Amino acid sequence: MNEWFFGGTTDNWLAALRIGLGLQLxxxxxxxxxxxxxxxxxxxxxxxxxxxxxxxxxxxxxxxPRVSWFISAGEFIGLSEATVLSVVWSVLLAAGLCxxxxxxxxxxxxxxxxxHLSAIKSSAxxxxxxxxxxxxxxxxxxxxxxxxxxxxxxxxxxxxPKSSQLQSFWQRVLQLHLCxxxxxxxxxxxxxxGWWNGESLWRALTRPPFDMVPSEVLIHGKYLFIPLGLGICxxxxxxxxxIWPRRTRLIWLVGIITMHGAIAVLMGLYLFGLIMAxxxxxxxxxxxxxxxxxKAI
Numbered sequence: 126m127n128e129w130f131f132g133g134t135t136d137n138w139l140a141a142l143r144i145g146l147g148l149q150l151x152x153x154x155x156x157x158x159x160x161x162x163x164x165x166x167x168x169x170x171x172x173x174x175x176x177x178x179x180x181x182x183x184x185x186x187x188x189x190p191r192v193s194w195f196i197s198a199g200e201f202i203g204l205s206e207a208t209v210l211s212v213v214w215s216v217l218l219a220a221g222l223c224x225x226x227x228x229x230x231x232x233x234x235x236x237x238x239x240x241h242l243s244a245i246k247s248s249a250x251x252x253x254x255x256x257x258x259x260x261x262x263x264x265x266x267x268x269x270x271x272x273x274x275x276x277x278x279x280x281x282x283x284x285x286p287k288s289s290q291l292q293s294f295w296q297r298v299l300q301l302h303l304c305x306x307x308x309x310x311x312x313x314x315x316x317x318x319g320w321w322n323g324e325s326l327w328r329a330l331t332r333p334p335f336d337m338v339p340s341e342v343l344i345h346g347k348y349l350f351i352p353l354g355l356g357i358c359x360x361x362x363x364x365x366x367x368i369w370p371r372r373t374r375l376i377w378l379v380g381i382i383t384m385h386g387a388i389a390v391l392m393g394l395y396l397f398g399l400i401m402a403x404x405x406x407x408x409x410x411x412x413x414x415x416x417x418x419x420k421a422i
Contacts, residue, residue: 130297133289135410136273138296139266143234143273145403146262150237152396153259154218160213164248165192166206175247182246190239192247212242224266227276234271238263255397260301262404269295283414300408304365307381311361320358323350335392356390357384368409 157164163354165175179191199209217240223233241263245256270287272278307343319325327350330336360380367373382402389398 130294131290132293134293134296135289135411136270136287136292138299138407139271139292140273140275141410142262142266142269142299142353142403142407143224143271143276144228144397145407146237146259147221147226149259149262149396149400149403150221150241151218151225152399153241154214154221156396158214162207162210164251165244166209178249179247181257182249189246190243192243213244216240217244221272229273229276230271230273230276231267234263234267238267248408249418253397255400258397258400258404262400262407265295265299265302271334277413296408296411299404300368303404303408304327304368311358311364314354314358315362322352323347323354325392326354327349330391335394337393338391358371374409374412378405381405399411 146389151219167175175193179193182191183190188419192210195213196206198214199206199212204212216236218239220233220240224237227265241256242260245252245260245356272284275284278284314320314325316395317325320329327343327347330338331340331389364381381404385398385401385405391397
């Protein structure tokens with residue numbers, strides 16, 4: 126068991142995770158820029174009042190970070206709410222850019238995780254799976270042995286390579302986390318009737334605002350819903366079994382990424398598709414990259 130967790134590996138997986146999460150954050154900031162103030166400001170034009178959302182969040186724990194912390198700190202030094210929200214958005218964007226470039230990796234990862242978590246908790250009623258998975262990825266990135274060999278930090282500061290044992294440990298934790306997620310996701314689908322008769326797929330593809338494909342096109346392909354639904358269930362449930370052996374790893378990795386890519390295209394969930402591809406490639410796709418000297422998983 127000790128050898129399995131701490132056997133040592135390259136940091137290619139960490140480079141993929143860092144760059145992918147940085148790109149995810151940059152796109153998140155760009156997409157949310159127009160609605161950023163309405164998402165968090167206490168004004169009549171906001172979608173859902175921040176006070177309501179944060180009150181619901183604090184029912185679980187008062188220690189959960191939220192945007193109001195920054196606004197209160199800004200008011201203490203004389204900054205307006207609008208100014209603080211702009212600063213939070215700008216710092217989050219800067220953190221994402223730093224992660225892509227590999228500059229100040231550790232500080233950028235910590236800032237990105239804390240600010241992103243604060244944002245999604247203060248807009249919890251508007252958040253969905255992509256936000257949770259991004260937060261998970263940033264959490265692992267923050268704790269992992271940064272910087273990786275592709276980061277500018279390593280090249281400029283001439284830092285020695287990080288422990289391959291720690292690289293192995295954190296990649297294993299991410300791998301196990303994904304296995305648990307996919308297994309129970311597939312099991313939950315199998316326990317319901319909607320994935321056996323194609324109803325769940327039909328509802329997912331026809332429910333606004335995710336109805337990107339015209340209903341006429343879906344009707345012509347209605348006979349594919351049952352095999353596709355069962356295929357998704359089997360792909361996810363068997364993920365913890367077939368993602369480990371080398372002979373089947375690439376097949377399941379491509380299958381999972383293709384599934385998320387199809388969701389992104391057919392339902393417009395592009396950021397969700399991106400974050401799931403990033404996490405899967407970082408966890409199990411390091412063999413797709415040119416390996417450096419060292420033991421590969």
